[in-house]
Amino acid sequence: MSIIQDLFSGSPFGPLVEHTKKVHECVEVVRPLMEALAHENYIEIDNLQDRISKLEYEADLLKQEIRSRLPRRFFLPVDRNELDSFLRCQDKIADKVEDLAVILTLRKTKIHNSLSDGFFEFVEQIFQVTGSLLQAAVELNNLAEVSFGGAESQVVLDIIDGLGEEEWRADRMARKLSKKIYSLENEVPPIDIIFYEKILLALGSIANEAENAGDMLRMMIVK
Amino acid sequence: MDILVISLVALMGLYMAWNIGANDVANSMAGAVGSKSLSIKKAVILAGLCEFAGAVLVGSHVTDTVRKGIVDPTVLASMPGLQPGEPAALIVIGMTAALLSAAFWLHFSSATGMPVSTTHSIVGAVAGFGVVAAGVNAVNWGKMTQIVASWFISPIAGGILAFIFFKFIIKFILGQERPAKAAVYFVPVIVFMVSAILILATVYKGLKHVIGDLPWLTDGVTMTIALAVSLMFGIISHFGLKRSLHGKDQLPISEQLEEVEKIFVPLVIISSCSVAFAHGANDVANSVGPLAAVVHIIQTGTIEMKVGVPFWILALGGGGIVLGLATYGYKVMHTVGTKITELTPSRGVAADIAATATVLVCTRMSLPVSTTHTLVGAIMGIGLARGLTGIDRAVARKIFTSWIVTVPAAAILSMILFVIGRSLFLDQVVSLIKITSG
Numbered sequence: 200m201s202i203i204q205d206l207f208s209g210s211p212f213g214p215l216v217e218h219t220k221k222v223h224e225c226v227e228v229v230r231p232l233m234e235a236l237a238h239e240n241y242i243e244i245d246n247l248q249d250r251i252s253k254l255e256y257e258a259d260l261l262k263q264e265i266r267s268r269l270p271r272r273f274f275l276p277v278d279r280n281e282l283d284s285f286l287r288c289q290d291k292i293a294d295k296v297e298d299l300a301v302i303l304t305l306r307k308t309k310i311h312n313s314l315s316d317g318f319f320e321f322v323e324q325i326f327q328v329t330g331s332l333l334q335a336a337v338e339l340n341n342l343a344e345v346s347f348g349g350a351e352s353q354v355v356l357d358i359i360d361g362l363g364e365e366e367w368r369a370d371r372m373a374r375k376l377s378k379k380i381y382s383l384e385n386e387v388p389p390i391d392i393i394f395y396e397k398i399l400l401a402l403g404s405i406a407n408e409a410e411n412a413g414d415m416l417r418m419m420i421v422k
Numbered sequence: 423m424d425i426l427v428i429s430l431v432a433l434m435g436l437y438m439a440w441n442i443g444a445n446d447v448a449n450s451m452a453g454a455v456g457s458k459s460l461s462i463k464k465a466v467i468l469a470g471l472c473e474f475a476g477a478v479l480v481g482s483h484v485t486d487t488v489r490k491g492i493v494d495p496t497v498l499a500s501m502p503g504l505q506p507g508e509p510a511a512l513i514v515i516g517m518t519a520a521l522l523s524a525a526f527w528l529h530f531s532s533a534t535g536m537p538v539s540t541t542h543s544i545v546g547a548v549a550g551f552g553v554v555a556a557g558v559n560a561v562n563w564g565k566m567t568q569i570v571a572s573w574f575i576s577p578i579a580g581g582i583l584a585f586i587f588f589k590f591i592i593k594f595i596l597g598q599e600r601p602a603k604a605a606v607y608f609v610p611v612i613v614f615m616v617s618a619i620l621i622l623a624t625v626y627k628g629l630k631h632v633i634g635d636l637p638w639l640t641d642g643v644t645m646t647i648a649l650a651v652s653l654m655f656g657i658i659s660h661f662g663l664k665r666s667l668h669g670k671d672q673l674p675i676s677e678q679l680e681e682v683e684k685i686f687v688p689l690v691i692i693s694s695c696s697v698a699f700a701h702g703a704n705d706v707a708n709s710v711g712p713l714a715a716v717v718h719i720i721q722t723g724t725i726e727m728k729v730g731v732p733f734w735i736l737a738l739g740g741g742g743i744v745l746g747l748a749t750y751g752y753k754v755m756h757t758v759g760t761k762i763t764e765l766t767p768s769r770g771v772a773a774d775i776a777a778t779a780t781v782l783v784c785t786r787m788s789l790p791v792s793t794t795h796t797l798v799g800a801i802m803g804i805g806l807a808r809g810l811t812g813i814d815r816a817v818a819r820k821i822f823t824s825w826i827v828t829v830p831a832a833a834i835l836s837m838i839l840f841v842i843g844r845s846l847f848l849d850q851v852v853s854l855i856k857i858t859s860g
Contacts, residue, residue: 201758202449202537202794203452204452205814205820206801207764207814209763211811274805274815275813276809344679345596345679349598350599
């Protein structure tokens with residue numbers, strides 16, 4: 200029995216980085232999902248939805264493990280509540296990806312030719328946002344090494360600043376795309392319009408949650 | 423007959439030392455073992471060597487204090503109504519009872535997982551015997567208060583020092599834009615500090631016990647020597663680092679951090695050894711202090727304020743600690759090594775330096791503090807500096823509880839054993855002492 204060994208509780212940052220990666224795996228399914236939609240391959244969409252739901256479940260397990268490492272008596276280098284909020288934001292990213300997948304399975308929607316490019320550009324922009332988040336969040340272990348200060352944390356804070364800018368671009372793109380969708384009101388059935396808008400909103404909220412997660416990460420670092 | 427009694431008490435001292443080695447030593451190497459800088463096997467061997475060296479070289483300083491400081495033997499000797507020889511016999515029985523009850527308490531509490539300090543147990547046990555044998559006044563309550571205060575102060579002091587050391591490491595090395603470059607200039611400062619503390623500890627206090635008093639070796643001279651030699655080490659390490667880290671400051675920052683942590687590996691090994699050394703120096707007194715008193719009284723028949731601790735007794739204490747480490751402590755070392763995953767060499771160095779410095783200063787001031795608790799305080803200090811990913815605050819409460827429980831528990835146990843011993847063996851011990859002194 201050693202008192203020193205009792206002193207150390209498991210680090211939440213290892214599994215937290217794992218969680219970040221798992222969530223990003225979810226996000227990576229967005230592109231094949233949209234491609235399957237463009238190719239009207241609805242069986243593939245079902246398969247992908249299964250995959251997302253599995254990834255989301257795995258992310259949930261990680262989330263529980265992280266939470267189990269956060270009892271109030273543990274003394275952490277970051278604020279416990281902020282860490283939990285960060286975790287929740289990441290969790291929501293995975294949720295939003297699942298939402299998107301579910302929307303796509305509800306109805307065999309066809310993407311109008313004039314929208315296809317816009318949607319794919321938007322997806323790319325969302326990857327810019329979530330990619331920045333991944334880039335920042337995988338540094339958590341290194342951040343712990345430098346006790347959330349110094350040059351290393353400045354690097355991460357800069358990435359998060361960039362993330363905000365990318366999200367702002369994504370927002371602008373979403374508005375443009377939205378206008379384009381409504382301009383088609385006389386060409387495509389209204390239900391299609393509703394679905395386009397739903398897809399757009401689901402995609403947008405992925406970027407939105409990623410930005411929120413970035414903000415939480417910033418708060419964790421500056422404490 | 424006296425040889426038999428001495429051997430018996432020596433055996434109890436050995437049992438106490440075994441307890442220290444079995445439960446406490448692994449903690450002192452936590453810095454090196456927890457950061458995986460040292461394999462378990464090597465850590466056990468190094469810890470054994472350092473504990474033994476600490477016990478034999480620096481040990482005797484605290485030995486007098488625990489015994490003499492807490493219970494005043496002259497009060498006992500001048501008590502009315504005692505036959506000649508009885509006060510001496512009472513001290514022999516009392517010290518034996520204290521030794522045995524501290525060892526029992528330690529064995530019991532470590533078996534039940536309570537973080538009990540060997541120092542606190544023996545202090546409580548000696549005080550308990552003092553109260554029963556000679557009344558409340560025989561216990562030097564001023565000294566007692568000082569000792570108990572030092573238990574609070576030492577973890578806090580260790581924590582503050584560790585906080586400062588760690589902030590220094592972060593600010594000037596790890597937090598820099600190019601840690602590998604900063605390390606070339608600032609790791610030598612840490613080398614300087616580790617070396618200065620180590621040299622001060624050994625030369626200043628150790629050499630006097632081994633080669634006797636050197637008149638020219640005054641405090642000032644020692645300080646000058648320590649600082650000069652440490653400065654030399656610092657400069658040598660600077661040039662060594664310049665070569666080994668050359669060009670590495672162009673690597674990505676995360677790889678640089680890894681390289682710099684590697685630089686801390688030898689330092690954490692040395693500093694952990696210095697904790698083990700300080701631990702040996704500090705804690706051997708707990709096992710051999712009472713033993714030395716008993717041996718002195720039986721051999722001379724006189725009660726003195728101060729007795730020298732013979733080399734063989736210190737060696738017995740050191741040997742007992744090593745024995746405890748070899749027979750059981752290695753298991754604890756193993757769990758420490760496998761369960762602690764968050765400690766990096768840089769953290770280990772900061773905690774170790776802080777703990778060693780605190781314990782040595784306290785030892786110097788004749789305050790018997792707990793090495794382990796000081797190290798716990800130091801590690802918490804690093805946690806406060808955001809340096810560790812998770813620290814269980816419950817440990818602080820556990821330690822606090824153990825403080826409150828240990829002194830009364832050891833004291834009561836020692837009282838009971840003393841009363842039993844007095845009623846059974848008083849006459850035999852009196853005659854034994856008369857024979858030897860006559």
